[in-house]
Amino acid sequence: MLVYNTLQRRKEEFAPREPGRVSMYVCGVTPYDAMHVGHARTFMAYDVLRRYLESRGLELCHVQNVTDIDDKIIARATHLGEEPVLLAKRFMEEALRDCDSLGLLRAHLYPTVSGHMQEIIEMIEALVGKGAAYLREGSVYFDVSAFPGYGRLSHQNTEEMQSSGRIETDENKADPLDFALWKSAKPGEPCWDSPWGPGRPGWHIECSAMSLKYLNNGFDIHGGAIELQFPHHENEVAQSEAYTGEPPFVRYWLHSGVVFVNGQKMSKSLGNFVTVKDILKVTSAEALRLMFFTTHYRSPFDYSDSKVEESKAAWERVQQSLRLLDRERGDRTGKPVNCEGIEGPLAEQAVRAEARFHQAMEDDFNTPLALATLFELVSESNRYFSENPPPEERRVQAAVALCKLTQLLSVLGFSTSDEGGEEAVDQSADLLNLLVEVRQMARSQKQFALADVIRDRLKDLGYVLEDHAEGTSHRKIS
Ligand SMILES: [Zn+2]
Structure with missing residues (x-):
């Protein structure tokens, strides 16, 4: 099985650290507002990746952090007159409900920054002890010059990183690329005691502290949206490898593509901010899943009303075909049918579709190709029954096609129960x-x-x- 590793910029054979077990960390939400289409696309990408690996018999541990301490949370909480940590908790609960509505598998763990202050402080202390971090005015910064591989993940040189427009300016930093591990407390902001005085963690350190705690050094998959590659993930590599002294921190870095709305970057000021709740008012989680999966997870995705309508129609075609097969099968018990070894025109198509489906998924989770094979099977089924096949073969052919279709759709996370049908x-x-x-x-x-x-x-x-x-x-x- 091949996966595209950002670190090497090529597809590599996927070999987990421990045979049969996969450890996966995905950068989660900063809960200060409703979940939007960008989150939905990103999390669905890792959802299908996980489902596929599990369907191949791998046992997967999925950790997704919650950044419950952050500038945006503090700003929103101040605006609303709420406690920042409580506001984050409220939006996190809402985000989990949205994830459930989207049919996403829940991560096994959702660690929070506020719940891991001790681990974060210990890691920063160790980095200071190793000479990889320095103290200035109650804040602690990572010294990028102490880590020769800095820029390796995002494939950028120093000038490119400096001119990326993604560097936080702070006059206390010795080098513009250095980044805050601990920020000294500002008046009115939540803070925690530390060896450097009261303050709160910088953004990046949490993901290193939590992933190393729960998945240990050298874990398999680190995921997130492409926007996080630099500086967030670059910084994670630097501080983690400087801390453990045993690279690699992560074996496979996977990044999902950027999301646009009507060809533009989504923003509230442009009025094209689409929340998960907005989307689910106009379409189903299944049609949405189909819409996202027709684009490869690494490619950019452009969300638009016309795409929503197309995917609704496409999902309805799948459902109609499932209903047809169910009627032809003539068995309403819903019991699984053993479809192995059955011959006949449609059964053979179904077996071929299954092989091509796996081939596509084994090639860096190529969902557009995998879906195309399922749509071909849908067309083949419709064609087969439109040609009035002999009554004695209809039932068993329908059973095989139905069995394969529902099986493969469920690997991709589609629910085929047809509740509204x-x-x-x-x-x-x-x-x-x-x-x-x-x-x-x-x-x-x-x-x-x-x-x-x-x-x-x-x-x-x-x-x-x-x-x-x-x-x-x-x-x-x-
Ligand atoms: Zn992260």
């Missing part, structure tokens, strides 16, 4: 009619108490029964 609606109507019939029987046998219980319980579920001379009708309370 025609079939589900039809079935609830059938069940409702059955209950009305049972209640009629109870009434005709003068079991009025039972009849009333059925009517009341249905009302609790949102259905009103109305008795007329010609029978009973039901309607949903809107």
Whole structure:
């Protein structure tokens, strides 16, 4: 299996540190506002990567930090008159609910900065002790000149890094590229005691302290959006490797591409800031997943209303095909079908699609190609049934195609339960009619108490029964 490693700028054979086990750290949110389309795309990229590795039998440990102490949080909290750490907690809970709505697997751990102050301070102390960091006016800075490999991850020389526009200016720094590990307290800001006086950690140190604590040195995958490559990830490498003295800190650095909205960088001032809640008002998590996966995770992604509409239509095509296969299969038990070793035109297509699907995913998680093979199978299924195949082969061919399609869709994280679909609606109507019939029987046998219980319980579920001379009708309370 090949993965593209930013560090080497090429695809490499993926070999985890420990056979069968994968350790993955993904830079998480700074919770000061609602989650947006950029977060959704980034986290979905690591979600599918994780799901794929797990589907191949690897055991994965996924850690995602929460930057609950940060300038943006402090600014927003001051504006709203809230405690910064409490504001961060509130937005983090909201972010987790958004992740659930998006169908993302939850990380195994969500460590916070406020919960790891001791580890962070110990790491900074060790860096000072090793001569890799220095103290100025109650703040501590990492000395970039002490780390010869600085710039290796983002493939930039000193001039390029200095002119990147991403360097924090601070007159206390000995070199413009040096960065704060600990910031001395400013009036009115939250602060913690440290050997250098009260203050709070700089941004980068948390990810080194937490990933080294939970995944140990030399862990497998470090992920995040491409914007974090420099300086955040470059700084993580420098401080971690200076601290452990045992490179590499991370084996594979993976970066997901930048996200635009209507061709522009997303920003509140441009009025093109799209939150996860906004998106899920107009489309489903499944259609959104399909929309993101039609672009490779490393490529830039441009979000637009037309893409949302296209992906909704494409997901509906998949669902229609699944319904067709389900009807043809003629088995409503939902039991998995053993589809190995079955021959026939559609079954063979399905087996070929499965092989191509894995080939695509094993090549740096090429979801656009993997999806294309599934869409081909959808078209093949539709074509097969439109040509009136012999009745004796329809059922088993449908079973195999359905089995492979649902299996592969679920590897990519799609839910195929079709809760809002025609079939589900039809079935609830059938069940409702059955209950009305049972209640009629109870009434005709003068079991009025039972009849009333059925009517009341249905009302609790949102259905009103109305008795007329010609029978009973039901309607949903809107
Ligand atoms: Zn990070």
